[in-house]
Amino acid sequence: QKEVEQNSGPLSVPEGAIASLNCTYSDRGSQSFFWYRQYSGKSPELIMFIYSNGDKEDGRFTAQLNKASQYVSLLIRDSQPSDSATYLCAVNPQGGSEKLVFGKGTKLTVNP
């Protein structure tokens, strides 16, 4: 059973701080990794994807991937109250299947 684990939180940070969201996965051969943001009552929205080891930056967001440790993280710099949402980690297991395996999500609250 391929699994994706996330700390469910809630994670609470003050406005302007760095929020760090973490995700581990069980399938060592996984190839691609995604972060989705889901506001309460809304559907998931893709915000970042990463395929290679290292960091990938997009605005205030940085995705970090370490395949050796089977670990992917999302850093949000200068956190804003509008970043308050549940962040879902998703992994595409090896074999090129159509399936994405999702974690349960981490709820982030950014306090003004």
Place this chain on the structure above:
Amino acid sequence: ETGVTQTPRHLVMGMTNKKSLKCEQHLGHNAMYWYKQSAKKPLELMFVYNFKEQTENNSVPSRFSPECPNSSHLFLHLHTLQPEDSALYLCASSQDFMGNEQFFGPGTRLTVL
């Protein structure tokens, strides 16, 4: 219309009813998906269609019946559901069968009485 749309947005049905959920994508994608999202559980993949052909049925009970008449439309037919089937049902699409970068619709909030 842009992106992925779903109708209805909310649905309340009895256990003996038959209803259908509809999904339409306007992105020119070739793969479409049905997911179930329940409280405190990960998104559960239900069905995958690639170029209108079903490629995945993730052990879903037969009271859920998908239909994909073309690459832009996806239906989920519901009959004799149980209260534990109450959840948010999300449709998604992606460019190709590799499942990367899936784009989600707004979902249908289903309540089974």
